[in-house]
Amino acid sequence: MVYFDSLYRTFDDRVMNQAGNSNYRIEKDSMGERQIPVDAYFGIQTLRATENFPISGIKPLSTYVDACLLIKKATAIANGELGCISTEISQAIVQAADEILQGKLREQFVVDIYQAGAGTSHHMNVNEVLANRALEILGTEKGNYQKVNPNDHVNYGQSTNDVIPTAIRIGSLLALEHSLYPALTEAIATLKQKADQFQDIVKSGRTHLQDAVPVRLGEGFRAWAHILSDHHKRITTAEQDLYALGLGGSAAGTGLNTHPQYCDRVAQLLSELVGKPLRPSPHLMAAMQSMSPFVSVSGALRNLAQDLVKISHDLRLMDSGPKTGFKEIQLPPVQPGSSIMPGKYNPVMAEMTSMVCFQVMGYDSAIALAAQAGQLELNVMMPLIAYNLIHSIEILGNTIAVLSKFCLADITAKRDRCLEYAEGSLALVTALNPHIGYLNAAAIAKESLETGKSLREIVLAKGLMNEAELAQVLDLEKMSQLPQTN
Known part of the structure; x- marks a missing residue:
């Protein structure tokens, strides 16, 4: 109280x-x-x-x-x-x-x-x-x-009804330019650097959290860079919806109490101040009533957030351990991880990333609800949209920036652990399918799991392939190489 x-x-x-x-x-x-x-x-x-x-x-x-x-x-x-x-x-x-x-x-x-x-x-x-x-x-x-x-x-010559939707547009553009885009660009570059650094490291792939065919650790990081790059493009495309301004529409989109040249001149001035190709909307009333540009940008942010959650969870899994988890990579420790367990370090940057992304997803849901809640000539939920959209952009940008700086840039690989998992994966039997058939390969995998014998031993013992053929088929370097595409 x-x-x-x-x-x-x-x-x-x-x-x-x-x-x-x-x-x-x-x-x-x-x-x-x-x-x-x-x-x-x-x-x-x-x-x-x-x-x-x-x-x-x-x-x-x-x-x-x-x-x-x-x-x-x-x-x-x-x-x-x-x-x-x-x-x-x-x-x-x-x-x-x-x-x-x-x-x-x-x-x-x-x-x-x-x-x-x-x-x-x-x-x-x-x-x-x-x-x-x-x-x-x-x-x-x-x-x-x-x-x-x-x-x-x-x-x-102004009204809240045309100023505020314009302010949401400009605020979002400023936040994208100063916060999110630089952070995304840096994260993409950092992931590409780690991809090159880890390109020759073979690890076990995993699907359904079960052993799968070998992959390159570096290609995993390169895939993340590609994913973020695609999101950058999607957001810049959505951004273009923000360029058409309803400013000059005054109270209801009719331009009441404005000078005939005001609408064009103020858009030109704002373009110079913001550094974006802003222009008057071809229909001022439409620009004032519809919140769809904000929903579009927010949806692109939500899409990014969802993939960031997946990446942050992958980082945590790959770093799990150190004795009882995967421990294929080492995330840099940035602070003590426990108030009771000495020497414990947690993947705190990845954990924080997920929390921020969940908040962005929640903001997106609120924006969608607010956007459809307008009546007639006005949407009165604009203050909520303004805060949620601009805040989403800024906290995502800040999150990606510190994730890059304090986590991605200093990740190291546990090369021997990666190779051990890759060589021990029963999924290697997949490469035998074209040579001995699916059913024979499944039986060999089952026997290997039950007896502890390697796939190689069992295939040779059954005389299904000779050593030279087996060495060529079970070449981890070759199996984990991505195909070339145009």
């Missing part, structure tokens, strides 16, 4: 107790007046949102804030050029946005991620912070919105 009592105290009570009851300003909105801490850059609508939504304590992702700021910068430039707001106000808003993008006032974005539908609360938090910093730049005190108004100037 103590926790929840603390959580549900009103925001102004908390800040006033710190700042002193006289250290505030009065702001008005359509619902009345409220006291705002004098040093706060947010305003009355942000305050109401913090009171209404004390849900998780999770504040907006930094990348999402950046996306909103880039939008506000581009719209301020466009509206200034088009004469919709004065050049003086336009320049002040742009300067304020640049300052925050460089790291100032980040603590002023305080609205819980679970908030008013569509994201109005966070959107107004951004508008108020920019307006108040612009006022300071122009030599006016915060809260004096006659000079720079959060709605009339910072938000000119």
Whole structure:
């Protein structure tokens, strides 16, 4: 109860107790007046949102804030050029946005991620912070919105309904470019290096967790690199759905209160700021209503996460032991693994990878549910989609980066253990099928398992093949070589 009592105290009570009851300003909105801490850059609508939504304590992702700021910068430039707001106000808003993008006032974005539908609360938090910093730049005190108004100037020609879906697009593009793509590229390169390093090591394959024909350890790592490379391509394909912007559609996609040239100009400016070929959607209403681009990207992330889980589980199996497991490879120990068993090291990086991937899969399910929950001209579940999608990209990128650095790069192979398993695998009998027949091969495998004799001994004893033929057929190097393909 103590926790929840603390959580549900009103925001102004908390800040006033710190700042002193006289250290505030009065702001008005359509619902009345409220006291705002004098040093706060947010305003009355942000305050109401913090009171209404004390849900998780999770504040907006930094990348999402950046996306909103880039939008506000581009719209301020466009509206200034088009004469919709004065050049003086336009320049002040742009300067304020640049300052925050460089790291100032980040603590002023305080609205819980679970908030008013569509994201109005966070959107107004951004508008108020920019307006108040612009006022300071122009030599006016915060809260004096006659000079720079959060709605009339910072938000000119805009609506939550077109800004937030655009912010999700830009935030996702930023996260992909700065987090996931570099990590994937590094992981793919690392896996290829390990593949070359382990290429001559033969090990037993396993299907159904039972002995199978020999394979090359290096080819296993090369297969993982190929899998991740394919996922990289799928995600970059899905990314292209994010390029078409509904910004300029205003409240319902009709462009109400926007300049005729605004839509094209703001898309051009955002393209320059983000470094992507952004463009106005051919149908602004469609771009505002449908969450399908986010579902598409999230689905590609889920697909990647599923294969990452498989890879992380494979790493754990191959490293299992050291005395009672496979122990075909050694994952680098990065921390003690037990609070009670001395000398124990666990595959913690692989374990962490699986947990993050499970979270991404859960986020994807929530995104799918939220995407179909819109009605008519608006989907009010956008705050959930924004957080889950951008967070998925970033935690996947961070996970792959540390998995590469602290695990994949320093894996070593247990060459003798791999060879021992390969030579002892009953699945080698598969290579005898064309020469002695399936039934004879099955009988030999059964006898080998029951007597402990090697396949080679039994075949020679039965006179089914001579030594030269057997040596050629049971050549592990040849059996584990992949066929050449075009």
